[in-house]
Amino acid sequence: MKRQLQPHQIITQSLTGPFQKTIWKPFVKAVDTYALIAPGDRIAVCVSGGKDSMLLAKLMQQLQRVRQNDFALEFLTMDPGYDPAHTRQLLDNAALLGIPVQVFETNILRIVNKQEQHPCFLCARMRRGHLYAKAQALGCNKIALGHHFNDVIETTLMGMLYGGQIQAMLPRRRSDNYDGMELIRPLYCVHEEDILAWRDANALHFLQCACRFTSRSQEDAAYSRRARVKALIAQLKSESPEVERSIFHSIHTVQLDSMPGYKSQGIAHSFLERLE
Secondary structure: OOOOOOHHHHHHHHHHOOOHHHHHHHHHHHHHHOOOOOOOOEEEEEOOOOHHHHHHHHHHHHHHHHOOOOOEEEEEEEEOOOOHHHHHHHHHHHHHHOOOEEEEEOOHHHHHOOOOOOHHHHHHHHHHHHHHHHHHHOOOOEEEOOOOHHHHHHHHHHHHHHOOOOOOOOOEEEOOOOOOOEEEOOOOOOOHHHHHHHHHHOOOOOOOOOOHHHOOOHHHHHOOHHHHHHHHHHHHHHHOOOHHHHHHHHOOOOOHHHOOEEEEOOEEEEHHHHHO
């Protein structure tokens, strides 16, 4: 009699089956192209409970099996002060996917919810610091975050339109504050629409952000900067299907010789230097 597969096995098979082309291959491409993982690495996979981090955890788990355990994984979940129902849902999803998460608690939401100015920036910064510290304490040399292809191109445009700078999101970078630690983004080449398709095909229900700032009216959310940039890209894509890939390609082929100014390692440079 044929053995019945467990839910996490079915979900794993979907990554190397129906979603092999759209998720598994772009994931492996990012890992190899940007040299994100090396033998002997101990990587803390940061699992927030959302669709991106849950998929990342499952992909990293499968990659470890395929590459015969030449790197180690720790699945870290930071509880910033969730309502208990949120934590239960996160743990239930982790169990469903077969991901052995370690939960550690912080008081980040209590602090952030008192802030009216730039709360999301403060929250992200505090989360990152806690994750680095916990990962380092566990002997990890890298943390893996679930930023995907669309995060990369949206962040690029947001910097240009609202920040007055051309600045991309790197697939890999060294920590400025934690010696020997690196941040990697293995979903760098995976499109959000494919993540959503994988979620829906497996009937999975993940956490949304539990912060009060993201629970405001739909009208306010629709006018957030990221939402507006996302809508702009969607509009441009409807007119030119290759526009997303063009934005992504542009950050890999910057022509510095055509730039009147740029910064490198915090030092400003001018095109006039080349004329001297």
